[in-house]
Amino acid sequence: MSEIDQDGITTFTRRPTSADDPGGTFRRITCRCCPNAFEMRARRFMGRVPDLEGEVLPEAKKAGWDVLHGARKAVCPRCLSLQSKAKARKEAKIMVAKMPTPMPRAPQAEPAALKAVPAGKAEAPPAMDIDAAFLIRDKLGEVYLDAQRGYGEGWTDKRVAESLTVPRDWVRQVRCKVYGAGSAGGAEDFAPVLAEARAALAAAKDLTEQGLKVQQEMAVFDRARGEVLAQVGRLERRLADIEKAVG
Numbered sequence: 001m002s003e004i005d006q007d008g009i010t011t012f013t014r015r016p017t018s019a020d021d022p023g024g025t026f027r028r029i030t031c032r033c034c035p036n037a038f039e040m041r042a043r044r045f046m047g048r049v050p051d052l053e054g055e056v057l058p059e060a061k062k063a064g065w066d067v068l069h070g071a072r073k074a075v076c077p078r079c080l081s082l083q084s085k086a087k088a089r090k091e092a093k094i095m096v097a098k099m100p101t102p103m104p105r106a107p108q109a110e111p112a113a114l115k116a117v118p119a120g121k122a123e124a125p126p127a128m129d130i131d132a133a134f135l136i137r138d139k140l141g142e143v144y145l146d147a148q149r150g151y152g153e154g155w156t157d158k159r160v161a162e163s164l165t166v167p168r169d170w171v172r173q174v175r176c177k178v179y180g181a182g183s184a185g186g187a188e189d190f191a192p193v194l195a196e197a198r199a200a201l202a203a204a205k206d207l208t209e210q211g212l213k214v215q216q217e218m219a220v221f222d223r224a225r226g227e228v229l230a231q232v233g234r235l236e237r238r239l240a241d242i243e244k245a246v247g
Ligand SMILES: [Zn+2]
Pocket: 031, 032, 033, 034, 035, 036, 075, 076, 077, 078, 079, 080
């Protein structure tokens, strides 16, 4: 079986597999976002080079594909619906964020059942659906090297989440499932460590400065003590002289 790729459209032949499937020459395009493919039987043509996009793209479109940007950037119906769902979710979230905060009511008018939940618990991440899980897994397959090396250059959980318009926590969940709980999620995973290190360094610097100050104060104190001791010595000698003279 030979395959020829042209402008993102693969032409291949398949032998008959059954009475229902007589085999023949087919064209195929593949989804930009996942391994899904659209296949159709090639039209017969005489002599001239066929217009492959003109042949395949309208059929793919009928089958629900987005072919607006050509065969290489075609998106399958599954990814399309996933993207529109994600977009709707995002817009719904923005709508919620934009909603004006209601005026606080008098405490006695507020029924106990309507008490606000603490801000941190208010927005639990939505549960992941299986399509999104596959989409994330496929994307990780492209940009995640392995559990030891983590992400390829420039990629993080955050960036994957943004590129697929899914919650970042979903990406983390899938990555932990596929590459292990210890796998690195990218630079942002180190943020707490960096913050702690920065705080420790600042504290160390502060201590050093305080230590220097103490040292300087000690030097001043030593000098003063020396002067006082010298004065005491002089006074003792003078006192002894006076005692001798009076005595
Ligand atoms: Zn797809």
